[in-house]
Amino acid sequence: MSINYKKPSVMVDIAIFTLHEKTLKVLLVKRGIPPFQDHWALPGGGVRVDQEASIFDKTLEDAAKRELLEETGAKTHYLEQLRTYGSDSRDPREWTVSVAYFALLPYAAIQVQSGSDAADARWWSIKDNRVPVQLAFDHQQILHDAIQRLQAKVEYTAIAVHLLPNAFTLTELQRTYEYLLEAKLDKSSFRRRVHNAGIVKIIPGQFREGSNRPAQLYCFAKKTQKNVFFPRSADRNLG
Amino acid sequence: MSINYKKPSVMVDIAIFTLHEKTLKVLLVKRGIPPFQDHWALPGGGVRVDQEASIFDKTLEDAAKRELLEETGAKTHYLEQLRTYGSDSRDPREWTVSVAYFALLPYAAIQVQSGSDAADARWWSIKDNRVPVQLAFDHQQILHDAIQRLQAKVEYTAIAVHLLPNAFTLTELQRTYEYLLEAKLDKSSFRRRVHNAGIVKIIPGQFREGSNRPAQLYCFAKKTQKNVFFPRSADRNLG
């Protein structure tokens, strides 16, 4: 090991997801410089390890949070390391390592920042586990892995609440799970499990009003026992 | 992003596990050079990205496989990326990134290789999710995370078979699960679930003999549907 060998470049890339208009969306930026100029890519950049420089990341997670803030103007809601990609061929220039993260944000929290080194930035809808453009580098692969991870975690954790606004109804939460799992869930069972898992709290006296019976508003109950949602994996009623 | 910024060093470290004498063990090497000289550490080393050099890794996983082979003399049985650790403080010399992997091997497959850059190498028993020495760098943390991942995966996958020899009895498999989960499992339920999950295959006509009824030998049935073991998470009978 060490210090004097030739080094790879190290990037941090983030798949930032939100839910808007009943659709899962991911934030992509258009690259302003080669390679892959004018291709869309996950937001990201090099880890800044020079203590003397104006931008300095103490940890990988700091680098990810910095990118997230730069792109969305939002403080971190949910951020998780996905996995690390590294090879001699993923960047035509040289051996690179990309530490990929994925983030979940409520749509309302975000103000997409154009500018910086990205020529453009916008939300792309996800359909069939992908985005309808060719992405730079191996970012289609990273995005695919991120979606897989999200869906896997939706199965057994309360992770989906991070896509919703602070206050939501149980029906809205159920619709979110149904959408992400691509399955219809039974109303009664869903509510039973949500309550048993203790992942949400009633906001006393707050209701969503409409032309019908008002719905109780709930908020995320932070730190339940391990955030486990389903004591059994959900026997889903596919199709 | 790029190419001309100061770069961190990139290492690959591996937590190599096996099961021997009914104990989970991890392979550690004693460091022959500073920093942390004479401390025990996870096997690992720098990723070799110089195409001209005698050792060249095309991917991160190649680097992990190379380390695994160097330390154990065994070809890869089970290898999975754990997570990536990176900060300015985990190595006193500089900003480093360590891509951590974890590997499972049957004890018999391994021939521990002393020498190379490690002064010494040996198995350490794991007790209370740790090893009874101070480790170099943040390796105690990495080891802890690896054990957590292993235990989490034992809950719902067939991963534990990779710790056993090619042929094993269902009782041996059950004892392994009981040991890793720190729980007593019911024989009947366990066998039912193993059979339903289709994770093992009978080896026709092969039995483990003893001073009692011989036990059918089984082998791992590669590639079951997603390798999921427990349709429900095991309601364990703790204590």
Place this chain on the structure above:
DNA sequence: GTAATAGTGTCTCTTAGACAATATGCC
């Protein structure tokens, strides 16, 4: 026969799915 471990059958209990029934707002 006994001892010891392998392997099976059956009953119960939990919990998710199905779906009916009730509640509460607006018009």
Place this chain on the structure above:
DNA sequence: GGCATATTGTCTAAGAGACACTATTAC
């Protein structure tokens, strides 16, 4: 009242836990 959605209750079915039972070897 009628409509729409929220919320609850009840029955059923799948699967795990408990535990007793049978099977097969060595002695």
